[in-house]
Structures are given as structure tokens and as C-alpha cells.
Amino acid sequence: MFEALDLGFVEQVLERSYGRKRTGRHPRSLLGQFKTELFKRVARIEGYDELHRLLQNEEDLRLLCDIKEGEKPYHPSILLRFRKRIGPDAFQEIMAHCVKQLDRMNVLDAGTVALDATFIKAYSRRDPKNSRRGLSDIEAGLRKQGGNVTLGYGVHMAVDALKGLVIAFVVTPANRNEKRVLPHLLMQLIMAGFHVKTLIADSQYSSCFIRRFCRLWNIATIIPYPRNHFKHVKGLLRVDRLFRVHGPRRQVKLYHKRSVNERGNAWLKDFYGLDQLRTRGLENATIHVTLCIMTSYVIAIAALKHRRPDLIRSPTLPHQIYMQKTILQ
Numbered sequence: 001m002f003e004a005l006d007l008g009f010v011e012q013v014l015e016r017s018y019g020r021k022r023t024g025r026h027p028r029s030l031l032g033q034f035k036t037e038l039f040k041r042v043a044r045i046e047g048y049d050e051l052h053r054l055l056q057n058e059e060d061l062r063l064l065c066d067i068k069e070g071e072k073p074y075h076p077s078i079l080l081r082f083r084k085r086i087g088p089d090a091f092q093e094i095m096a097h098c099v100k101q102l103d104r105m106n107v108l109d110a111g112t113v114a115l116d117a118t119f120i121k122a123y124s125r126r127d128p129k130n131s132r133r134g135l136s137d138i139e140a141g142l143r144k145q146g147g148n149v150t151l152g153y154g155v156h157m158a159v160d161a162l163k164g165l166v167i168a169f170v171v172t173p174a175n176r177n178e179k180r181v182l183p184h185l186l187m188q189l190i191m192a193g194f195h196v197k198t199l200i201a202d203s204q205y206s207s208c209f210i211r212r213f214c215r216l217w218n219i220a221t222i223i224p225y226p227r228n229h230f231k232h233v234k235g236l237l238r239v240d241r242l243f244r245v246h247g248p249r250r251q252v253k254l255y256h257k258r259s260v261n262e263r264g265n266a267w268l269k270d271f272y273g274l275d276q277l278r279t280r281g282l283e284n285a286t287i288h289v290t291l292c293i294m295t296s297y298v299i300a301i302a303a304l305k306h307r308r309p310d311l312i313r314s315p316t317l318p319h320q321i322y323m324q325k326t327i328l329q
Contacts, residue, residue, distance in 0.1 A: 001038075001042065001298055001299065001302045002035055002038075002064070002298075003302070003305070004298055004301040004302035004305050005098075005298055005301070006097065006101070007031060009094070009097055010031065010034060010094055010097075011030065011031045013090050013093055013094055014030040014031065014034060014086060014090065015030060016090075017085070017086045017087060017089075017090035018030055018085050018086060028071075028074065028078065029065075029066040029067075030082070030086075031066060032065045032066025032067060032074070033065075033074055033078070033079060033082045034082075035064065035065050035066065036051070036055070036065045036074055036079065037079065037083070037291050038291065038294070038295050038298060039051075039061070039064065039065065040273070041272045041273050041291060041292055041295040042272070042295055042299075044271065044272075044273060045273075046273065046276050046278075047278060048076035048079060048080075048278065049076060051076075051079075052073055052074070052075060052076055055067065055073030055074060056073050080279070083279075083284070083287050084284075086287075087283070087287075088283055088286040088287050088290060091287055091290040091291065091294070092290055094294065095290055095293065095294045095297065096192065098294060098297040098298065098301065099167060099192065099297065101301055102165070102297060102300060102301060105301075105304050107163055107165070107300065107304065107312070108160050108162075108163065108165065108167060108194075109160055109161075109162040109163070110160060110167055110189060110194035110195065110196055111195065111196065111197045111198065112160075112161040112162065112197065112198045112200065112254070112257065113158045113159065113160065113161060113167070113189065113196050113198070113199055113200065114158070114159045114161050114200045114201070114257060114258045114260055114261040115156070115157070115158050115159075115182060115185060115199060115200065115201040115205065115261070116156075116157060116159075116201065116202065116258070116261040116262065116265065117154045117155065117156045117157070117178050117181070117204075118154070118155050118157070118265040118269075118274075119143055119145060119150070119152055119153070119154060119155075119174055120152055120153050120155060120274060120275050120277050120285070120289075121150060121151070121152040121275065121277065122134055122137045122140035122151045122152045122153060122277065122280070122285075123136075123137060123277050123278050123279060123280050124136040124137035124140060124151060124280060125151070126142075126151055134151050134280075136280055137151070137280040137281060139173060139280075139281050139282040140152055140153055140173055140174065140282075140285075141153070141154075141172075141173030141174040141175035141176065142174060142175055143174035143175060150174075151174070152174045152277075153171055153172065153173060153174055153277070153282070153285045154171070154172050154173070154174045154176055154178075154181075155169060155170075155171055155274070155289050156169060156170045156171075156172065156178065156181045156182075156185060157169045157185075157261065157264065157265070158185050158186075158188075158189060159260055159261045159264045160260075161200065161257045161258075161260050163300075163312065163313075164260045164263060164264050164267070164313060165264075165296065165297070165300060165313075166264060166268075166293050166296070167189065167192075167194065168185050168188040168189050168192070169185070169289060169293065170184050170185055170188070171282065171285050171286045171289050172282075173282070178204050178205055179204075179205060179207050179209070179210060182201070182205055182210055182213075183210075183213055186199075186213070186214070186217065186219070190217065196217070196219050197218075197219065197220065198219070198220045198221075198222060198254060199214055199219050199220070199221050199222065199223075200222040200223075200254060200255060200257055200258045201221075201222075201223050201258070202223070202224065202239075202258065203223065203224045203225065203226050203239060205223050206223050206224065206225055206226055206229070210223070211223070222237065222251055222254045222255050222258075223237070224236075224237045224238050224239045224245070224247070224255065225237065225238055227240075235247065235248060237251045237252070237255065267296075267313065268292055268293065268296065272292040272293075272295050272296060273292060274288075274289065274292045296313070299312075299313070299314065300312045300313070
């Protein structure tokens with residue numbers, strides 16, 4: 001899996017972002033710590049304590065994560081310091097490099113993009129003195145989840161409707177309205193050089209401003225109108241109480257592609273630990289989401305380089321490739 005990455009570029013970004021002088025004792029391997037973070041998500045390890053125990057006992061894993069003989073494994077505090085020193089901008093630069101690599105492989109098709117938001121719970125409880133904020137994470141926001149009000153963050157994602165890969169995202173407190181985030185997502189896609197032709201989203205994104213903003217960039221919107229808007233106008237895209245879609249046939253067909261976003265959210269949570277946030281603050285939450293999405297990119301690039309495009313979204317790809325090489329040997 002790591003062979004699929006451009007490790008030279010990754011190491012260059014990490015060293016530039018770390019900002020540590022090359023005097024005195026040489027720091028621990030930055031590339032090794034980066035690999036450790038990706039391995040944590042591929043192996044679905046929830047906590048850093050469990051990861052530390054594995055690094056202590058598994059010799060193959062120590063070699064994989066560039067831990068030299070006689071060196072201690074990366075302590076959770078070392079990995080936390082590493083993430084803080086690198087920062088979200090550097091991780092997103094590496095992620096953007098992976099996106100360009102996938103684009104050159106003709107995998108991404110950003111012509112049709114599905115937008116949606118998912119919720120991740122904050123690593124904090126609510127402040128008993130002020131229930132509107134977190135006790136140890138004051139940047140998290142409140143959101144109604146089922147019958148409960150939960151503290152956390154909203155991850156707003158733009159997903160390629162063809163392959164189901166996330167191509168842009170924004171992390172905000174959970175109480176931020178989706179309509180305010182959508183222009184930032186679109187500008188990310190436009191600045192990255194993607195030519196979005198069709199945007200698919202649910203009725204939460206329905207507003208005159210959003211439709212005018214998309215029209216300004218020549219983007220067709222497949223967004224159903226709420227039931228209380230233009231009740232007597234026929235031919236508009238709508239979703240009834242039984243979640244049946246009504247409207248022009250072409251728009252209904254395109255709207256059904258929005259389910260790729262729901263599958264993508266579940267995929268990131270189930271296989272790459274998106275909902276296992278164990279750090280506090282908006283910046284740390286952004287780093288966590290970036291690493292989870294980046295792991296899915298590395299899996300996709302590895303599948304293509306091993307000529308297995310059918311496994312582009314397979315969370316078990318590293319194990320399958322390892323078993324295949326073992327059998328051939």
C-alpha cells in the first residue's frame with residue numbers, strides 16, 4: 001500500500017512543515033509516523049494505546065513504520081505532537097497530491113458531484129455549567145441526533161458520483177448550516193481545476209442563493225424543493241414522506257445517484273475510523289478526517305497500480321495483495 005504513495009513528495013512536505021532544525025539529536029522518522037497514522041486507519045485500530053502495544057510486539061509492523069532496531073515505538077504523545085506540528089494544511093497538501101494522481105489515472109469524474117454532510121461525535125462531554133458547549137472541546141457544536149442532542153462536528157463532503165470517492169470536504173462545528181458550507185465546497189472543487197457540471201444534494205441545500213450561485217458557475221442543480229415551497233407548481237423535483245422521488249425523469253434518475261454519498265459516509269466510518277475521533281478541537285478534527293480520506297485514496301491508488309481496479313474501494317486490499325505475493329513466492 002505504501003509503495004503506491006509518492007513517498008519522496010510526502011517526506012518533503014512533512015520536513016518543510018515540521019520546521020525543526022537539523023542540529024542536535026535527529027528527530028524520529030516523520031515518514032514513519034505518517035505511515036503509522038495511515039496504518040491505524042487501515043487496521044481499524046480505535047485508540048493510540050492499542051496501536052502503541054502493537055508497535056511494541058509486532059516486528060514486521062515496526063519495520064513498516066521505520067522504527068529502527070533498539071528504538072522505542074512511537075508513544076501516543078509523540079504521534080499527537082507530530083500531527084500538531086505538521087498541521088491540517090500540510091496533510092491537505094498531501095491529500096491534494098493524491099487527488100491529482102487519481103485524476104491522472106482517469107479515475108475521478110467530477111462532472112457529477114453529490115454533496116452531503118455526516119456527523120462525528122466529539123471527544124468530550126457537554127459542559128454542565130453551559131450545556132451549549134463542550135467541557136474539554138469548546139469548538140464542537142450541538143446537533144440533534146435522533147431524539148438526543150449530541151456534541152460533535154459536521155463533515156461536509158463532495159463525492160464523485162461515479163466512483164464514490166471524496167474529492168473535497170469541509171469540517172465545521174455540528175451546528176453549522178449546510179447551505180453556508182456549500183459555496184466553500186464548490187470553490188474547493190473549482191480551485192482544484194475540476195469542471196463540475198451537475199450538483200446533486202438533498203432538500204437541506206434548497207435555497208434561492210444556492211441555485212443562483214450554481215447558475216453563476218454554469219452548474220446544474222439536482223436539489224428537490226421542500227414540500228412547503230411552490231406547492232401548486234407542477235414539474236418540480238420533490239421527495240415525499242415515503243422518500244419517493246417525483247419530478248422530471250432525468251432529474252429523478254440523477255437524484256438517485258445521491259446514495260453514493262451515503263455509502264461513502266458509511267464506508268469511511270466502518271472501515272477507516274471516521275467516527276473514532278480521539279482528539280479535541282476543530283483543527284485536530286480536520287486532521288483526523290483528512291487522514292481517513294487520504295487512506296481511502298492510498299487504497300484506490302494501490303489497487304490501480306496492482307492492476308486491480310475492482311478493488312478500488314476494498315478495505316481489505318493490503319491483506320489480499322500480501323496473500324497474493326506470499327502465494328507467488
